[in-house]
Amino acid sequence: MACKLSDDAVIVIKTIQSDSKNTGKITSNKEMEEFCLGVSLLLMGVKASDKDKAFYKQVIAFLEEIQSHINDIDYEDLNSRL
Numbered sequence: 511m512a513c514k515l516s517d518d519a520v521i522v523i524k525t526i527q528s529d530s531k532n533t534g535k536i537t538s539n540k541e542m543e544e545f546c547l548g549v550s551l552l553l554m555g556v557k558a559s560d561k562d563k564a565f566y567k568q569v570i571a572f573l574e575e576i577q578s579h580i581n582d583i584d585y586e587d588l589n590s591r592l
Contacts, residue, residue, distance in 0.1 A: 512584035515575065520591045522572040525565070527592070535589045539580055546576050 523536070526549060536542050553569060556562075576583075 513579040513582045514584050514587045518568055519572045519575050522568050537585050546573055
């Protein structure tokens with residue numbers, strides 16, 4: 511059964527894509543894994559300020575959600591919400 515990602519997860523993807531000027535669709539597990547790898551690498555190099563800590567926590571929750579549901583993400587739903 512396909513899993514619809516949470517609204518928070520969609521917000522994280524939109525925010526990251528808008529910051530990187532990349533609004534490409536994520537259509538497969540491989541593309542999602544690559545997206546998450548990029549996000550993880552960025553997080554390793556960023557020191558979150560007090561202002562950014564809430565978003566940092568959202569990103570961590572997003573990565574955990576993806577890790578839990580990577581094999582059953584509904585990409586059609588995801589892309590319609592992006």
